[in-house]
Amino acid sequence: xxxxxxxxxxxxxxxxxxxxxxxxxxxxxxxxxxxxxxxxxxxxxxxxxxxxxxxxxxxxxxxxxxxxxxxxxxxxxxxxxxxxxxxxxxxxxxxxxxxxxxxxxxxxxxxxxxxxxxx
Numbered sequence: 242x243x244x245x246x247x248x249x250x251x252x253x254x255x256x257x258x259x260x261x262x263x264x265x266x267x268x269x270x271x272x273x274x275x276x277x278x279x280x281x282x283x284x285x286x287x288x289x290x291x292x293x294x295x296x297x298x299x300x301x302x303x304x305x306x307x308x309x310x311x312x313x314x315x316x317x318x319x320x321x322x323x324x325x326x327x328x329x330x331x332x333x334x335x336x337x338x339x340x341x342x343x344x345x346x347x348x349x350x351x352x353x354x355x356x357x358x359x360x
Contacts, residue, residue, distance in 0.1 A: 243303070245269045247310040251298075254313050260298070264290040268298060269308040277302075281327060284334040297321075301334040309337060 245266055247255065255265070268288040271277075278297075279287035286302045290313075299312040299322070311330060314322070322330070 243269060243273055243306055243308045245308050245310075251310045251313060255298075255310070258291075258296055258313060258315060260290055260296055260313060265298070265310055269300070269302070272300070272302050272308060273304055281331060283331040284338050285327075285331050299330055301337045303338060 247265065255261075268290050272286055272288060277286045278289050281287065281299075284301050284303055286300055288298050288300065290296050290298055295316055297314055297316060298310055301307070301309040301311060311333065312322075
């Protein structure tokens with residue numbers, strides 16, 4: 242399973258929406274097994290989380306390496322992200338993975354390590 246992180250902004254929004262670490266770790270595990278809901282390229286993926294997939298999360302994902310949750314939204318509030326947002330998140334993913342090393346900790350970037358157990 243990849244290292245699983247969440248940005249500060251994502252953590253704040255996820256807490257408000259009731260998205261727990263266990264849900265995030267399960268989403269990362271599904272992505273690791275190739276079960277990705279939407280692959281936007283450049284390492285950006287969208288996964289469904291929550292009860293009956295009520296929420297969508299965007300994550301910077303690289304198999305066997307790292308999964309950083311970046312953004313969440315409720316399916317009932319909006320259908321999808323627009324093209325400008327997609328370009329923004331792709332750019333962030335490219336930047337994350339361009340400078341990343343396998344040992345780079347997330348704490349120095351303001352990331353929080355998730356605590357869930359998917360096994």
